[in-house]
Amino acid sequence: MRSATRLSFALAFGLFAPLWAADCIPFTQARDHLGEEQCVTGKVLRVKRGIRGTTFFDFCEDFRVCPFTVVVFPGKLKDIGDVRALENRVIEVHGPVKEYDGRAEIVLDQLRQLGSQAALIPKLPKNFDVENKGHYSAGSFSLPGKPYATHPKKHPATLPIEVPDDNEQQ
Numbered sequence: 001m002r003s004a005t006r007l008s009f010a011l012a013f014g015l016f017a018p019l020w021a022a023d024c025i026p027f028t029q030a031r032d033h034l035g036e037e038q039c040v041t042g043k044v045l046r047v048k049r050g051i052r053g054t055t056f057f058d059f060c061e062d063f064r065v066c067p068f069t070v071v072v073f074p075g076k077l078k079d080i081g082d083v084r085a086l087e088n089r090v091i092e093v094h095g096p097v098k099e100y101d102g103r104a105e106i107v108l109d110q111l112r113q114l115g116s117q118a119a120l121i122p123k124l125p126k127n128f129d130v131e132n133k134g135h136y137s138a139g140s141f142s143l144p145g146k147p148y149a150t151h152p153k154k155h156p157a158t159l160p161i162e163v164p165d166d167n168e169q170q
Contacts, residue, residue, distance in 0.1 A: 024092050027059045027068040030104040039094045039115075040068060040106060047087045055083055057091075071100075072108045080111050081121035091117045 025033065027042035046058040053074035060066030070093050072083055094113045095106040111118045 027066075030068040030097050030106075031099075033097050034099050034104060036097055037095065038097045038106075039092055040097065041090065041092045042068070043090045044070075044086050044088065047084045053077075057083075057086070066103065068104045070106050070108055076109050078124055080108060081123050083108075083121060085121050086114075086117060089117065089120070 024039035024041040027040050030038065030040045042059040044057045044059060045061065046063075047055060048058060048063075049055050055072040055074075055077060056063070057070035057072075058066065059068055063069065072080060077083070092115050093106050093108065094115060095108070097104050097106060099105070106113070108114070111121065114121070
């Protein structure tokens with residue numbers, strides 16, 4: 001039993017060892033390492049959601065002039081968890097540093113890219129809806145209503161109307 005525990009620990013350590021071995025650079029220097037596999041560190045000031053459900057980590061007060069960001073696409077958010085727990089924490093992110101829109105970024109695809117901070121992230125609630133911008137409502141089911149009743153169109157009378165005289169009917 002003990003050897004199985006040691007083996008699983010060794011395997012887990014072997015998976016994360018390359019991530020822990022790297023020296024992290026501050027996020028301000030990430031632009032100098034484009035195209036490299038790097039560990040970038042910094043304090044996450046804000047975790048915000050974009051229009052289409054993409055999540056961004058802001059390391060600067062004004063994100064427009066910040067030299068670095070971390071991006072989590074909506075399809076990966078369920079695999080990673082509730083990253084909002086990382087707000088106001090110093091984190092290390094491991095991965096290839098890419099350039100997008102004039103700044104350096106790391107795309108967060110796997111939870112293990114966060115190293116030891118991965119333990120801080122809770123799983124997303126089951127009814128979390130990325131498209132609904134963080135509101136936790138799965139919605140309610142209702143049957144479709146009756147279709148609108150259609151009535152035949154009433155045509156107006158054409159003028160002049162020919163009305164028979166009373167004398168003609170006798």
